[in-house]
Amino acid sequence: MKKTRVFAAIASSFVLGAAAQADTIKIGVSQPLTGPVAASGTYVANGARLAAEHLNANGGVLGKQIELVVEDNKSNPREAVNTAEKLILRDKVPVMIGAWGxxxxxxxxxxxxxxxxxxxxxxASSSKITTAGNPWVFRISPTxxxxxxxxxxQLSTFDPPIKKVDFLSVNNDWGLGAATEFKxxxxxxxxxxxxxxxxxxDATDLSAQLNALRNTGSDTLIVTSGVEQLTLAIRQASEQRLPQRIITTGGSFPEQLLDNPGPKGYVSTxxxxxxxxxxxxxxxxxxxxxxMEGWxxxxxxxxGLTEGFRGYDAVLTVAKAIELAxxxxxxxxxxxxWKTEVAGINGDxxxxxxxxxxxxxxxxQPNVYVVQLQDGKVTAQ
Structure with missing residues (x-):
């Protein structure tokens, strides 16, 4: 009799657990939470969590709470594949957000x-993402x-004007694709x-690349990489007194230079x-x-607000699609x-x-903003 009661209790617990899961709507999130671009991935994941909290506090979606299932793709494409399979097959998510790079x-x-x-x-910004013929992909970020x-x-706003440019790019689809388009x-x-x-x-020293760019005769250096390498590139370029002005692409921001700026008067865009x-x-x-208040x-x-908004807008977009569905x-x-229209942080x-x-x-079709950093202060261009 006792065994029967124990079994019944276990069965009841299982049913209640399943019911609790049914009362939530899962959204899978794949981000680099460890590895070379972990700072950016963590910001995006935190932005997603903020949006989920906001929506849940206002009734959730379809009368249910949103449950984010966040997985670490470890800044690695093989792990990104494993993460997707875990989210889809194990966690049974009906929709995903990802995968940063x-x-x-x-x-x-x-x-x-x-x-x-x-x-x-x-x-992710590579043009191949939306031209590859995959009807399950919807990108809110710009190519x-x-x-x-x-x-x-913005070219006419630069003084002195931009006449010749060099490139320093992370050696992957993002960096090489950005260099091609900007060229x-x-x-x-x-x-x-x-x-x-x-x-x-994963490079932690860019001095050799910067030295190779020293005497090219260019007035501008376009840098494309994650926040960690952007910060390193600007700091080492300023220390080496590289003659080119630095302009970074991709939406990341060298945050450490706010509290610990480079040489006085050094400007980056x-x-x-x-x-x-x-x-x-x-x-x-x-x-x-x-x-921003939630952050x-x-x-x-x-x-981190400069990247966390991506996760926030992505969750708003997914939630609206589920509501419409x-x-x-x-x-x-x-x-x-295809029918979703959302007022987001970046815009419509x-x-x-x-x-x-x-x-x-x-x-x-997102919006793009240009800011300048000098002596730890940021101004809009």
Whole structure:
């Protein structure tokens, strides 16, 4: 009799656990929480958590609470694939957000098609992500081409003018793709392109690459990498008195230079997709304000706002799609993403078709902001 009661208690506990799970809607999140770009991935994951908390405090989605299932892809494309399979097969998520870098995202994409699960791409910029013919991909971040075209509108603001540029790029799909798009933009605007140096994702010393760029005759150096390497590149370039002005792409910000700036008077320029220093100029300042207040309440580092918003906007986008779908089912969510319109921190989010006919991916048209950093202070350009 006692065994029967124990078994019944266990069975009841299992049923209650299953019921509790049914009362939530899972969203899978794949981010680099360890490895060379862990700072950026952690910011995005924290932004996603803030959005989920905000939505849950206001009733959740379809009367259920959002449950984020966050997995570490360890800054590695193989781990990104493993993470996707864990989220889809073990955790049964009907939709994903990920996977920060272009290389990680491209590695993940075949699994989305294999299992029929949509993913909102919050960061990666390689054009191949939306031109590869994967109808389960919806990107809210700009492509490198979009970023380059947005920057082209700022060229006339530089004094002295940009006449010749070099490139220092992380040696992966993101860095190489950004260099290709920015080179094409500069050449189209009559600006000479000089030398290109690449660096591995885990490099912790860029002095050799910077030294190779010293006497090229260029006035500008375009740097594309994660926040850790951006910070290192600017610090070492200023210490070596590299003659080129530095402009960084990709939306990351060298946060350590706020509290520990380089030599006095040294200026660097940064292309961002959200500028917390000028949040009042955002398309939806009230949304940006709520995000920033939530971030501050968690005591997250202020500069991380420049990347955390990606996770926040991604969760808002997924939640709206689930609401439109009326159910947390992968195909229904995918179909609903085409109809989704969201007021986000970066601006208005909606998807247009990109890629081969019949297998298009979704691409948003985000905003790009330009700021300058000097002596630990940030100003809008």
């Amino acid at each position: 272009s290389t990680f995202t491209l590695a993940t994409m075949p699994k989305l098609e294999e299992y029929g699960v949509p993913m909102v791409v919050e960061t 490198s081409r979009m970023e380059a075209q947005a920057f082209a509108k 094409a933009m500069f050449e189209a605007n009559g600006i000479d392109v000089g030398r290109t140096e690449t660096v591995s994702q 940064h292309l961002l997709f959200f500028s917390p220093w000028t949040a009042d100029k955002a398309l939806h300042p009230e949304i940006a304000k709520a995000y 501050k309440a968690k005591n997250y580092p202020f500069p 009326g159910e947390a089912e992968p195909k229904a969510i995918r179909d609903a993403l 989010i909606a998807f247009v078709k990109d890629g081969p006919e019949g297998k298009e991916s979704g691409q948003n």
